[in-house]
Amino acid sequence: MFFLEKTMEKLINNFIMFLPSLLKGTRFTIEITFFAIIISTLFGFFFSLCLISKKRYLNKPVRIFINIIRGTPLLVQMFYIYFVLPDLGIKLGALESGILALSICYGAYHAEIFRSGIIAISIGQWEAANSIGLKYYQTMSRVILPQAARIILPPMGTSFIILLKDSSLASVITVRELTRSGQLIASTTFENLTVFSMVALIYIILTQLLALFIHYMEKRYRVK
Amino acid sequence: MIEIKNVHKSFGHTPILKGVNLKIKKGEVAVIVGPSGSGKSTLLRCINRLEEIQKGQIWIDGENICDKSANVYKVRAEVGMVFQQFNLFPHMNAIQNVTLGPILTNKKKKREAEELAMEVLRRVGLSAKENSYPSQLSGGQQQRVAIARALAMEPKVMLFDEATSALDPELVGEVLNVMKQLALDGMTMIVVTHEMGFAREVAHQVAFIDNGIIVEEGSPKEIFEHPKTERAAAFFSKIL
Numbered sequence A: 001m002f003f004l005e006k007t008m009e010k011l012i013n014n015f016i017m018f019l020p021s022l023l024k025g026t027r028f029t030i031e032i033t034f035f036a037i038i039i040s041t042l043f044g045f046f047f048s049l050c051l052i053s054k055k056r057y058l059n060k061p062v063r064i065f066i067n068i069i070r071g072t073p074l075l076v077q078m079f080y081i082y083f084v085l086p087d088l089g090i091k092l093g094a095l096e097s098g099i100l101a102l103s104i105c106y107g108a109y110h111a112e113i114f115r116s117g118i119i120a121i122s123i124g125q126w127e128a129a130n131s132i133g134l135k136y137y138q139t140m141s142r143v144i145l146p147q148a149a150r151i152i153l154p155p156m157g158t159s160f161i162i163l164l165k166d167s168s169l170a171s172v173i174t175v176r177e178l179t180r181s182g183q184l185i186a187s188t189t190f191e192n193l194t195v196f197s198m199v200a201l202i203y204i205i206l207t208q209l210l211a212l213f214i215h216y217m218e219k220r221y222r223v224k
Numbered sequence B: 001m002i003e004i005k006n007v008h009k010s011f012g013h014t015p016i017l018k019g020v021n022l023k024i025k026k027g028e029v030a031v032i033v034g035p036s037g038s039g040k041s042t043l044l045r046c047i048n049r050l051e052e053i054q055k056g057q058i059w060i061d062g063e064n065i066c067d068k069s070a071n072v073y074k075v076r077a078e079v080g081m082v083f084q085q086f087n088l089f090p091h092m093n094a095i096q097n098v099t100l101g102p103i104l105t106n107k108k109k110k111r112e113a114e115e116l117a118m119e120v121l122r123r124v125g126l127s128a129k130e131n132s133y134p135s136q137l138s139g140g141q142q143q144r145v146a147i148a149r150a151l152a153m154e155p156k157v158m159l160f161d162e163a164t165s166a167l168d169p170e171l172v173g174e175v176l177n178v179m180k181q182l183a184l185d186g187m188t189m190i191v192v193t194h195e196m197g198f199a200r201e202v203a204h205q206v207a208f209i210d211n212g213i214i215v216e217e218g219s220p221k222e223i224f225e226h227p228k229t230e231r232a233a234a235f236f237s238k239i240l
Helices: A002-052 A056-070 A074-088 A094-119 A123-131 A136-173 A178-189 A192-220 B040-047 B072-078 B094-104 B110-123 B139-151 B169-184 B196-202 B220-225 B230-239
Strands: B002-011 B014-024 B029-033 B055-060 B079-082 B157-161 B188-192 B205-210 B213-218
Touching: A002 A056, A002 A094, A002 A136, A002 A178, A002 A192, A056 A094, A074 A094, A074 A136, A094 A136, A123 A136, A123 B079, A123 B139, A136 A178, A136 A192, A136 B094, A178 A192, B002 B040, B014 B040, B014 B205, B014 B213, B029 B040, B029 B196, B040 B055, B040 B157, B040 B188, B072 B079, B079 B139, B094 B110, B094 B139, B110 B139, B139 B157, B139 B169, B169 B188, B169 B196, B196 B220, B205 B220, B205 B230, B213 B220, B213 B230, B220 B230
Parallel strands: B029 B188, B029 B205, B079 B157, B157 B188
Antiparallel strands: B002 B014, B002 B055, B205 B213
């Protein structure tokens, strides 16, 4: 009994001791994820417009670029942006490099998600919009995207959640986000079980919150 | 008012229209008939530039709409189109479907557009369905909303591309009645249809198109009862 009590006490003490540092890391994880979700979605949308364009000078280069991004590991892309770009005169901080790498990598995936949603809408919708004089951007924003959203959102949600978890890769380019914070504590205290359980728990809370948000968005775009 | 001159159109190496000539006077109804694949839908789609022609001219009210200087958005705004598959916007209710064009293209205020929409919905007999979504409407009602959507643009001419072909037989009548009423109101119309009864009753002229050219044209009486060409005679003997 005494042993159990001691263990519990130690656990709680450790929890309280480690939490502030992990929360500080969590803040960076949220920051990276937040910006990367926004930027990758913008990239993805823009890339998808190029992909569905009939103009070869738009769709060809983007297709090649996406294949390169999809064909290389995110970790390598992070190294590339953080270590190689400075050699070319482009110097970015660790945090910015992490956000940029995630944005480009997930931008490529999101392009395919957007593309599949857009081409799933029947050509008749484009023609009907054209027939009442709508311009391309009006057709896109008022007719196509509101319908495509229903198709785009579920895979997009999955992608956002994977993005959040992949933000942990920024730890290798010295961003002190959640995983990195955990590593640092564990390597000095050797409380591996407590630390990494806490890290895992925080990731679960974050992904659940993100999933709730996506669920809300899906409901908004449900067909009437 | 509408003059189609020597229009050529091909998809890749497949010629679809091979020199089509047709004149339609203001306020008249032209019905285009012909076997499937003859190019009748393609011709219609060229008139509001959903398809671009390779050669020839299409004049509407003294403007060559196929000219490089013609504003394609303006052309489309002035030419109403009704599709076989209705193509209503499923995420918008009836009144939103009808007001979208007037608001975005014709720059009408929302209130003004809604008044106009209520008026055209009344014309097609759907004034009680303004808040219904397409999925809540029957095929005939959907097509009538689609007609209202085109009418709300206050077009110079209305094109009907087999507007009743996708409807259940008992729903065809309500759409044809709306089209007849439009014709009586003096709307210039070009109608691709297989409804020969409609052509007989409403058309001022009927054009028989086959293999990308207009083989024969004339009044419904002439063309149905005394076709001059063998091809037209063979076609009508099969469907009449």
